[in-house]
Amino acid sequence: AHVLRHEYLYDIKALIGRGSFSQVVRVEHRATQQPYAIKMIETKYREGREVCESELRVLRRVRHANIIQLVEVFETQERVYMVMELATGGELFDRFIAKGSFTERYATRVLQMVLDGVRYLHALGITHRDLKPENLLYYHTGTDSKIIITDFGLASARKKGDDCLMKTICGTPEYILSGRVLA
Template sequence: MPFGCVTLGDKKNYNQPSEVTDRYDLGQVIKTEEFCEIFRAKDKTTGKLHTCKKFQKRDGRKVRKAAKNEIGILKMVKHPNILQLVDVFVTRKEYFIFLELATGREVFDWILDQGYYSERDTSNVVRQVLEAVAYLHSLKIVHRNLKLENLVYYNRLKNSKIVISDFHLAKLENGLIKEVPAPLSLSFLPHTPRRALQVSSSPRP
């Protein structure tokens, strides 16, 4: 679907809320974060499941800035270890950001349950994160919120890759995110815990 001609700061052109609900079924809230609510969403045409982050503009300037920031950064990136942007809708009252759905657990939760991480698994996670971070740095992007809660197993398979999520605090090195033309609808897809990690020969999560 082609890009629209409005920018994220445009005050005259907005999606209608019905455009969101015509395309997606939004389920119940599965998580509430500082700036947004997170839903599991189903594309009515393809049946594919996604994650939807809904930011309420009425919640203040910081929330609006976080939403614009996440959209602007995610439009710039495409990497296997970064959760990819799928679709964006901007209504008068809300920002809807649709992302790939990662069905695995946060690395943080897995460690809390298991109490340890094998040396092999640790090196595998670190390698993937460093590759993604190197990619971001090559684009002059700094994530600024890397923590185990934002490292997620993409699925529940033993060999699942790790993906980095949550880019609302990310910044470009020069501090400026270009006002990239924002689509009315956009579709495209091809604090770390202080507890020390114990080394073990346990199986992968």
């Protein structure tokens, strides 16, 4: 992680998301005008630190077309700043609500992209553990946009030789039924 402060390199343009211990802002690199997203995670709280460590453990290892890409990381005493590629097409959830339904052909295309990303993660011993339409983003607003898997705060990265049985119940409460995680 860089000690150099992110403020010197990026201009903050807008707040685009908020979580329990984090905020996501759209930024522009001052030298190149390239847009990025910065996820700012409060690490002064234990839960925020754990989410941050989990996410970084995964994002530092992955490089796949359907998984959000980490560009660089900055750290201060109370926060970690994760600079990531910017997906501008919105959540799968919102697009589904706006359209009302997807054709079978379109739904198959979306599912194929998600499964390609999941297959890649599983080959690395990584389980997302919070897959839901809100964590699947469109890369751009066009109908031909690829899908990007995001939010690895609950991910489990298994090390070689580890027991592959996961015993922790986790996920988003609305997507958990009878103590079983849907995906």
